[in-house]
Amino acid sequence: MSGSHSRNLPAFRLLSTTRKYLSNILNLSQSNESGNVNDRLQQQDPLDHQDYFQVRDLVSLETMFESQCHYGHHQDCRNEYMTPYLFGTRCNIDIIDLEKTVPLFQDALNVLAHVVYRGGIVLFVSRQKMTMHRVEHMAKHVGEFAHCRQWNSGVFTNTEQIVGFPTRLPDLCVFLHSQTSAVMPHPGLVDCAKLLIPTIGIVDSNCDPRLVSYPIPANDDSFLSIIYYLKVFENTVKLAKQKRQDDLLAEK
Amino acid sequence: MTMAGSRVHRHGTIYKRVEGLIKSEALQWKDRPLWFDIWKKFPPQVEPKEDRPVPNVHVRKILYPEDMVRAKMQEVYEVTGTVKNLRTKWKGKSKNQLFVEEYVRLQKPGLSVAEVFRQVEQEFRARGQQFIRKPKNVLHNAEETEPQNEESKKS
Amino acid sequence: MSFTTLRLYRHLNLLQFATSESTYNRRALFHQSHCCQQNKNVPAQGRDGLVGSETSTVPKAFSRTQMITRSMERFIKHLQGEELKRQRDIAEYELGKRHLANMMGLDEGQEMTQEDVKKCIEYLFPSGLFNKQARPMMEHPLVLRPRVQIAEHDEEGRPKHYLHYTMKPTFYELLHKAAVKYERLKGFDGGQEGNLSVNTTASEEIEFEMLEWIPYAEFKDLFKPEKISEADYKRFLTLFSRLREHPLGHMECDFVKTFLRVRQAADSGEKKKLLPIKDEDGRLFVIERGFKKTAKAYVSLKNNGSGQWNINGKDLTYFEDVLYRQVVMWPLQLCNVIDRYDVSVRVTGSGISGQAQAIRLGVSRCLSAFMSQELVEKMRIAGLLTRDPRRRERKKPGQEKARKPFTWLRR
Numbered sequence: 001m002s003g004s005h006s007r008n009l010p011a012f013r014l015l016s017t018t019r020k021y022l023s024n025i026l027n028l029s030q031s032n033e034s035g036n037v038n039d040r041l042q043q044q045d046p047l048d049h050q051d052y053f054q055v056r057d058l059v060s061l062e063t064m065f066e067s068q069c070h071y072g073h074h075q076d077c078r079n080e081y082m083t084p085y086l087f088g089t090r091c092n093i094d095i096i097d098l099e100k101t102v103p104l105f106q107d108a109l110n111v112l113a114h115v116v117y118r119g120g121i122v123l124f125v126s127r128q129k130m131t132m133h134r135v136e137h138m139a140k141h142v143g144e145f146a147h148c149r150q151w152n153s154g155v156f157t158n159t160e161q162i163v164g165f166p167t168r169l170p171d172l173c174v175f176l177h178s179q180t181s182a183v184m185p186h187p188g189l190v191d192c193a194k195l196l197i198p199t200i201g202i203v204d205s206n207c208d209p210r211l212v213s214y215p216i217p218a219n220d221d222s223f224l225s226i227i228y229y230l231k232v233f234e235n236t237v238k239l240a241k242q243k244r245q246d247d248l249l250a251e252k
Numbered sequence: 253m254t255m256a257g258s259r260v261h262r263h264g265t266i267y268k269r270v271e272g273l274i275k276s277e278a279l280q281w282k283d284r285p286l287w288f289d290i291w292k293k294f295p296p297q298v299e300p301k302e303d304r305p306v307p308n309v310h311v312r313k314i315l316y317p318e319d320m321v322r323a324k325m326q327e328v329y330e331v332t333g334t335v336k337n338l339r340t341k342w343k344g345k346s347k348n349q350l351f352v353e354e355y356v357r358l359q360k361p362g363l364s365v366a367e368v369f370r371q372v373e374q375e376f377r378a379r380g381q382q383f384i385r386k387p388k389n390v391l392h393n394a395e396e397t398e399p400q401n402e403e404s405k406k407s
Numbered sequence: 408m409s410f411t412t413l414r415l416y417r418h419l420n421l422l423q424f425a426t427s428e429s430t431y432n433r434r435a436l437f438h439q440s441h442c443c444q445q446n447k448n449v450p451a452q453g454r455d456g457l458v459g460s461e462t463s464t465v466p467k468a469f470s471r472t473q474m475i476t477r478s479m480e481r482f483i484k485h486l487q488g489e490e491l492k493r494q495r496d497i498a499e500y501e502l503g504k505r506h507l508a509n510m511m512g513l514d515e516g517q518e519m520t521q522e523d524v525k526k527c528i529e530y531l532f533p534s535g536l537f538n539k540q541a542r543p544m545m546e547h548p549l550v551l552r553p554r555v556q557i558a559e560h561d562e563e564g565r566p567k568h569y570l571h572y573t574m575k576p577t578f579y580e581l582l583h584k585a586a587v588k589y590e591r592l593k594g595f596d597g598g599q600e601g602n603l604s605v606n607t608t609a610s611e612e613i614e615f616e617m618l619e620w621i622p623y624a625e626f627k628d629l630f631k632p633e634k635i636s637e638a639d640y641k642r643f644l645t646l647f648s649r650l651r652e653h654p655l656g657h658m659e660c661d662f663v664k665t666f667l668r669v670r671q672a673a674d675s676g677e678k679k680k681l682l683p684i685k686d687e688d689g690r691l692f693v694i695e696r697g698f699k700k701t702a703k704a705y706v707s708l709k710n711n712g713s714g715q716w717n718i719n720g721k722d723l724t725y726f727e728d729v730l731y732r733q734v735v736m737w738p739l740q741l742c743n744v745i746d747r748y749d750v751s752v753r754v755t756g757s758g759i760s761g762q763a764q765a766i767r768l769g770v771s772r773c774l775s776a777f778m779s780q781e782l783v784e785k786m787r788i789a790g791l792l793t794r795d796p797r798r799r800e801r802k803k804p805g806q807e808k809a810r811k812p813f814t815w816l817r818r
Contacts, residue, residue, distance in 0.1 A: 047289060047290065047293045048293075075311070078311075080306050080307070081304075081306065081307065083307050083309040083311055084307050084309050086309075086311050087314070088311060088312045088313060088314040089311055089312075089313055089314060090313075090314040094311070095314060103297075104297060107294060107296070107297070110294055111287075111290055111291075111294055114290045114294075115286065115287055115290060118286055118290075119286075119563055119565075120286045120287065121565055121566075123572055132586065133583055133586040133587050133590060136569070136570065136583045137583075137587065139569050140569040143569075144569070145566070145569050145570070145571060145572055146569060146570060146573075147570070147572045147573050148573075149573050149575075149579055152574060155572060155573075155574060167566065167571070168564035168565065168566070170572065171285070171286045171287055172287060190261055193260075193261030193266060193302075194258060194260055194261045196266045196269065196270060196285060197266070198266060198287050198291065209300075210300060210301065210302050210304065211261065211300060211302060212300060213265075213266070213291075213296055213300045214296050214300075215296075215298075215300070
């Protein structure tokens with residue numbers, strides 16, 4: 001792991017505790033003298049804040065474990081680039097190390113929230129038939145976009161020809177399933193990398209995590225786990241949109 | 253599909269490519285993409301580039317001490333009970349798991365496996381549960397051997 | 408580098424819309440747009456009013472979020488300008504029409520149609536030009552320059568439809584709706600089924616039975632700007648037939664019915680198709696005959712059944728050999744309706760094999776009254792609807808059987 005990018009877990013804990021402390025102060029001050037600390041916090045650039053949207057609390061290791069997020073694939077299907085994220089193999093099945101997953105997941109959610117906050121377009125992508133309609137429903141519900149159908153290779157690269165007029169492309173793609181079948185990587189990942197669109201992706205033990213900007217190593221086949229991810233993503237987008245609206249109101 | 257397509261995605265990361273464009277003034281600073289500042293502040297833990305060395309990590313096998321008991325148990329008794337259903341959040345313990353736990357509790361240094369098995373069986377019978385033994389000819393004398401020295405069984 | 412730059416432009420090209428502007432203008436537009444980093448301290452609302460009071464007090468946090476980019480403003484302005492111009496043109500056109508009417512001595516109050524205008528122009532400005540498009544003309548401005556369609560995006564350039572990036576939003580939304588409904592039906596378990604079932608009237612049921620899916624050619628046109636391939640149509644068919652055939656499918660009857668229509672009768676030139684009759688229970692049935700050798704089978708087929716058989720008072724065990732049971736059930740199996748129809752048969756003559764094949768013909772003929780044209784064609788190709796014309800050949804004199812000669816003996 002490269003030195004500049006590595007983050008250790010204790011630092012995160014420290015930050016989350018400070019944030020809780022800050023929020024406590026905020027609540028207190030609101031009751032006492034109206035809005036002093038509030039103003040100070042608002043004038044801060046959201047990017048200077050480690051967890052501006054408080055999305056890191058949305059992920060917990062226990063819930064992930066209960067939602068079966070640690071199950072990988074058979075060890076013969078393993079992608080060699082996934083080995084750092086694995087805990088071990090049990091009965092030839094790879095088990096994903098959720099302790100490594102949780103901070104990655106939190107980082108990804110933070111980025112997602114920031115993009116939404118800035119009015120970016122988020123596209124949820126999945127090719128899993130079982131949960132396809134749920135992904136679409138979620139995207140509609142939070143006011144973002146979904147693409148769960150066959151990937152037309154011109155979707156990003158040749159939009160103008162297909163749609164008939166120039167379209168704004170998404171600013172972030174969330175892949176709930178980074179493969180189209182058991183062996184094929186999702187062609188959308190390559191398109192995103194070409195067109196300078198960052199990606200968040202759930203990568204199972206058989207997926208290639210190299211092109212995913214913010215990979216989340218976890219089980220992408222289990223029904224329960226996908227429902228869990230959907231819930232977390234939905235809450236994140238909602239939080240960010242709420243924050244955006246609040247800040248807009250405060251400006252007025 | 254990408255027969256005659258571009259291969260830009262193979263070099264560096266999207267961040268580095270945008271950075272390069274800005275440095276060479278092909279792209280003005282004010283025109284940078286929406287995610288650029290976010291990435292700068294919160295970069296990914298590992299750079300998402302395609303050309304990177306294969307990580308040399310050994311993936312260990314996950315084994316527990318009671319695995320031996322479980323294996324032996326499957327040899328002696330018929331497999332009963334349900335397999336865990338992955339669509340539900342069932343938190344209960346399976347029958348086999350209860351058996352193994354009981355075994356670990358009753359285990360003592362002097363006792364042979366067969367004796368402990370018998371004790372566990374009695375314990376369960378008292379609770380009204382049963383473990384069905386496989387017919388003798390399938391057993392291969394499994395009960396007599398200790399779980400530790402597996403190899404001696406084959407000779 | 409140039410290649411990457413180009414791609415980048417495509418992506419960053421946030422707010423370009425279809426306008427008649429040249430590429431040069433578009434470039435300029437592009438350079439002024441984006442991410443609002445430069446003009447981040449200027450709130451969008453009341454920009455004109457707040458010029459002096461610059462916004463150093465406005466926190467950074469939301470200045471970025473609220474911007475309508477300059478390119479967007481430019482675009483809106485452009486559209487407004489276009490609209491103004493168009494209105495002026497329309498006014499001019501109306502005035503021109505009145506002038507024409509005046510010149511031609513027509514009534515003031517009478518409304519002139521485009522046809523009249525054309526006639527007037529032809530009369531007043533006769534032209535010998537060969538190319539018709541080069542001749543003088545006067546058209547309504549909206550015909551000459553239609554409005555740009557920009558309904559799909561909002562002010563920030565976000566597409567309005569949540570499935571916009573699939574390129575077939577309306578079609579996929581339909582599939583999405585159907586999938587959600589199907590999942591809902593799956594959610595009801597057997598226990599609730601009795602409470603939920605709605606008593607549809609018999610006529611409705613018959614109607615439902617006699618409907619078929621609208622063909623590809625019509626279906627395609629429902630989603631006009633989107634290109635629906637045949638594979639897409641097949642996907643639609645599988646999903647919707649699943650929804651229709653679900654035990655609780657009648658709950659979504661109205662939704663499904665929009666894509667059904669009354670089955671067209673077969674070609675009138677051919678033998679008139681049998682139509683099912685209603686019995687006292689309200690079930691549809693058909694009676695047909697089947698033949699093979701000297702065997703005759705009188706078959707009656709009822710819909711809404713459970714796959715029960717009655718052959719001369721017995722069930723399928725009338726045939727002891729499994730082979731003949733298979734023979735008899737083949738037509739139903741081919742149409743995948745084994746458990747949906749009840750069959751009762753009276754069969755006489757010939758042997759077991761002949762009887763079985765006679766029944767098969769009878770069942771196939773009955774089924775063809777219920778099934779779609781495609782399936783009937785499939786049955787025909789499989790030879791199920793053809794009467795086997797072979798009969799027993801007569802014995803010849805001087806021979807042991809029909810063809811077999813007597814054993815030849817050297818004397």
